[in-house]
Amino acid sequence: MATIGDVARAAGVSRSTASYALSGKRSISADVRRRVEEAVRDLGYTPNAGARALATSQTMVIGLLAQFLEDEFAPAMLQYIQGVANTARELGYDILLVTEVDGTRGLRRVTDSRMVDGVVLLNVAEHDDRLPILRAASQPGALVGLPADCTGVDVFDLDFEEAGRLMVDDLHRLGHRELALVSQPEHVIERGGAYVWRLQNAAAEAARVRGITLHAIFASAHQPDVGRELHDLLDAHPGVTGLLINNEAAAAALPTVLHARGLSVPGDLSVIGRYSDEFARTFSLPYSSIESAPDRLGRMAVRQLVRRIEGEVGPDEPHVVRFVSPELVDRRSTGAPRR
Amino acid sequence: MATIGDVARAAGVSRSTASYALSGKRSISADVRRRVEEAVRDLGYTPNAGARALATSQTMVIGLLAQFLEDEFAPAMLQYIQGVANTARELGYDILLVTEVDGTRGLRRVTDSRMVDGVVLLNVAEHDDRLPILRAASQPGALVGLPADCTGVDVFDLDFEEAGRLMVDDLHRLGHRELALVSQPEHVIERGGAYVWRLQNAAAEAARVRGITLHAIFASAHQPDVGRELHDLLDAHPGVTGLLINNEAAAAALPTVLHARGLSVPGDLSVIGRYSDEFARTFSLPYSSIESAPDRLGRMAVRQLVRRIEGEVGPDEPHVVRFVSPELVDRRSTGAPRR
DNA sequence: CTGAAAGCGCTTACAG
DNA sequence: CTGAAAGCGCTTACAG
Structure with a gap:
């Protein structure tokens, strides 16, 4: 696999120049930019995600904590997952899907090891075991589901x-x-x-x-x-x-x-x-x-999470608790009572 | 966040010794091991996944390519996802869920950037766009669904x-x-x-x-x-x-x-x-x-994939195409025809 | 506008 | 049984 060093050599520039040419973070002469782009094309270069994460402390990955519990209705979960996944991708993030039964272990693993820049918790319980872990983590978190204590997290739920x-x-x-x-x-x-x-x-x-x-x-x-x-x-x-x-x-x-x-x-x-x-x-x-608006809730959660990740809202800025108003979809299954 | 350097300092050893004490890849005196473990506990140390991936070329992540197409039955997909996710976790892997409509783009992104050690493709079509990309990738792949050409991949499907x-x-x-x-x-x-x-x-x-x-x-x-x-x-x-x-x-x-x-x-x-x-x-x-045995198919695909990732089967060893035999579950909805 | 160098946090030959 | 050092592939101040 080609590295940025290969690209730099092929373009006849230094690695830093190659890097800047790709990120656009400083001005580059038209000629150099062209040569770098050509080298990237020729070599089929793609940055190594792990190396980039190590250098920038950003993984561009969001952890999605979902649990499929025996006595709960798993298929409904899928629509939340879709809302989260689609929105994340639109914003440039990939999704690490964590489904293990012991959500606390999974959450701790992906946050402690810095596999993710933030997490979305689905199906949040009133006193959710995962919340203390999330609060102790250095990444922000957004919830779908209303816990008793909402401090330190952004919360989205149906009313x-x-x-x-x-x-x-x-x-x-x-x-x-x-x-x-x-x-x-x-x-x-x-x-x-x-x-x-x-x-x-x-x-x-x-x-x-x-x-x-x-x-x-x-x-x-x-x-x-x-x-x-x-x-x-x-x-x-x-x-x-x-x-x-x-x-x-x-x-x-x-x-x-x-x-x-x-x-x-x-x-x-x-x-x-x-x-x-x-x-x-x-x-x-x-x-x-x-x-029940699962796609909308998933979308809202990711949007807010990414705003936190990218520092558009400061860490001290108040966290939100937002409810989606229920709307009745009429399928003509109600009428006057029988007598 | 604590690094292996912090652990080493706290334990009074070198970083390499700390690393070996944790991996067990060479013998360590009981005393040193104890001190390292204590330091890990005290500091709440967890290895940085990106750094480890960079050093080992292993991410311990499997890419799961699923697509939710408008005219297909999305909820059925969930059971495959569960089979894949659970089995992956049992074997020590996390799941990167890629759901974008353009599966080729997603597949290319996660393989080229080396975010994953291997991929599982769900819902594989006869002439699946994603297959040429998968074959060109350096990671192995397992399919759920039978394509026309099975070269270079392991394939699992219902018969x-x-x-x-x-x-x-x-x-x-x-x-x-x-x-x-x-x-x-x-x-x-x-x-x-x-x-x-x-x-x-x-x-x-x-x-x-x-x-x-x-x-x-x-x-x-x-x-x-x-x-x-x-x-x-x-x-x-x-x-x-x-x-x-x-x-x-x-x-x-x-x-x-x-x-x-x-x-x-x-x-x-x-x-x-x-x-x-x-x-x-x-x-x-x-x-x-x-x-239709979705969990079983997901499980089989991951098992084989991990065997390839971990080199238990050589890259030249023949790829498998395995069919699950259908079994009829009787719910008493058949009988003699009306006359 | 460009380059040389340091550093991110690990692992692993190499040397003792 | 242990340590010093190199290297994984990036990014980004620092210097010119």
């Missing part, structure tokens, strides 16, 4: 409280008086997946204020459990006329369950989910839904 | 021909005489997604041999198109008693379509898909399916 209120209010307005909310598996909450109860608590509070009933259950992330749990829910609460689904696997399982029970939407039951439009179209989820 | 035969034979044995095969979008074939026609051709040939009819169509990767196309298919061929689905989005859309038409499975229609079991359970896909 799950507003999402919960919106779901309830929408069905209340249509005349529903008894609703059920199907959340992610209870394990997710125990692990600190705050978004589950943030939506649930807000929905419960909205129901209380409106004076209507809301049954809240947790459901699994896989068949056959999730199907059975949906049947159980409908058996237990025959008066329910509206379903709120904050669980992608449950949304995917629902059509079959309703078919088996001979129920139609929205005639017998109104349904609102919480997932991205892309998701709905890919998996034929037929219900109106709160857009 | 799609066998999958096609298996689907047809299974329904033929049950007495079906008119089948339809729903493939990925035609764009995928045009782009060179050979697996689509490999399965389709083998299925057609099996049908020919058995003397039965097989209608083959392409369907979209999203709603609402895919739903409409399934309806059109069933309208056009009322005599069809068995459906073969080589298209995840179509498998997800089918329950709703059949429900709308009042058809039950397997009473009115037998159905066999081609997707992973994990996928079926996550998305409530109720049909028997050929296991």
Whole structure:
């Protein structure tokens, strides 16, 4: 592989001149620039990333910490990953994908060894083990997901409280008086997946204020459990006329369950989910839904992270906590309650 | 950040001794080893990855080339990524995820700049643009997906021909005489997604041999198109008693379509898909399916790649082309044809 | 506008 | 068993 020394020799200049000709960091005579560029072309020269990182203390790599947990809905993660990866590339960064179960180990490895200039943490829990490590690291970090303590990091998340209120209010307005909310598996909450109860608590509070009933259950992330749990829910609460689904696997399982029970939407039951439009179209989820905007959140996180990395915002400048407002995508799965 | 020089000073030894004490590449007195380890702990020392890469010409990073194409089914990709990422980590490697649309550019960047020790290419097309670049690179590569020319690379794929035969034979044995095969979008074939026609051709040939009819169509990767196309298919061929689905989005859309038409499975229609079991359970896909084994393929590719990287197989040793045999996971969606 | 030199933080022959 | 030194391939003050 050609080095900058080879390029310099071929162009008949010093290595520093070759380097400057390529970086443009000082003025170079037209003739020299031409010779250097020619040498680069002839030799097929590309700078060695490790050497450059060593010299500049910049890797041009962003660490992406994602975890695929058994009881969580892995496919949803992909859309965040895409948003992060695409935005990073647009800004000149590559992505180091860290998926190991023990996120703390992975985070420590990539920051301590300086493999990355900054990190994006996905699926952040309320008391996330990774946060103390991130705060101790010398690289900046951006989170997707709201932790209890946001100091020292930039945070981006869907406004799950507003999402919960919106779901309830929408069905209340249509005349529903008894609703059920199907959340992610209870394990997710125990692990600190705050978004589950943030939506649930807000929905419960909205129901209380409106004076209507809301049954809240947790459901699994896989068949056959999730199907059975949906049947159980409908058996237990025959008066329910509206379903709120904050669980992608449950949304995917629902059509079959309703078919088996001979129920139609929205005639017998109104349904609102919480997932991205892309998701709905890919998996034929037929219900109106709160857009979860994963690509947008990933994009926002990377943008802010790169601003920190590149010093456009000083390290003392206040960190941001930014919520994306939920929007309802109408797929005509809600209507007046059956009587 | 502490360097090996800091460690050496704290331990009262030379930098080389500190380095050897950590790598274990030559014998070190117990006392020195203890002092070095203590210094490492006290200082929180971790080797700088860029410096190490420069000195050893090893990055301990594998490039993972994945592309999320508009007309393809992105979520399936995630399972390959997980297989690759987990196996890489087990073997001590990190993953650089390259998702840009122009895979050739990405591949060239990460190989030329020596950011990676080797690469895994996902979703390889028959005449894949990335292959000439990979062959010219100095790092080894492993593919998931079968190209026309396999020279210089290790190749892993599902045996799609066998999958096609298996689907047809299974329904033929049950007495079906008119089948339809729903493939990925035609764009995928045009782009060179050979697996689509490999399965389709083998299925057609099996049908020919058995003397039965097989209608083959392409369907979209999203709603609402895919739903409409399934309806059109069933309208056009009322005599069809068995459906073969080589298209995840179509498998997800089918329950709703059949429900709308009042058809039950397997009473009115037998159905066999081609997707992973994990996928079926996550998305409530109720049909028997050929296991596509994405995690296994990802794992095999990384294992072989690392063997090449680490010189366990010489560069002249023959490259492998290995097919995973399809296995049918029974979900009771097939039976005798309606009469 | 250009060059010689130092330095980034490691590893590893070479010498003892 | 240990140390001094060279070298990996860059970038960037420093000097002219």
